[in-house]
Amino acid sequence: MTTLEGFRPIAEVAADERSRIAFGKAGVHKDDRYAVSINDEGAILLTPLASIPKRELMVWQNDELRASLFRGLADAAEGKVQKLDWVTADVEIDEEDE
Template sequence: MTTLDDFRPVAEVTADERSRIAFGKLRVHKGDRYAVSVNADGAILLTPLASIPARELLVWENDELRAGLFRGLADAAEGKVKRLDWVTQGDDLDGEDDE
């Protein structure tokens, strides 16, 4: 049997009549997502995933954009930002149309 580095036995589980395995003992919760990999020996590896909307993928693919976003968030957390009224001037921020 092949052993994988940094893996340790946690529990023994049995598949039910529908070939399902419960992972509650491993602190897996409803809605958690995993990539599933299998090697030639049949070892199964579950890798936790976090899904993001495609429109946000640009931030994670562009180092400069991501760094700028993090700088802006840090500035906001430190109170180094101010309201720019000209940005929202003429916009209906309440979601109501004047027409």
């Protein structure tokens, strides 16, 4: 059996009655996600994935927005932030305070 460049054998596994293969010996954990690819020789490649909600995709597609977000996170980590008094929909405004 030949191995692809950069790969090393770690275990031999057998598919169960439902054609499933356990990958625990390869360091796979519960809820890990992978893209599965196969070549003409039948070699299977699992590529780790990190899924994000679609509403957050704009951060990764917009360089300026992503840079701004990272600057804000860095400021917060350094304590360069201040509390703002916000009024939200779940807070009732006292008519006398206006």
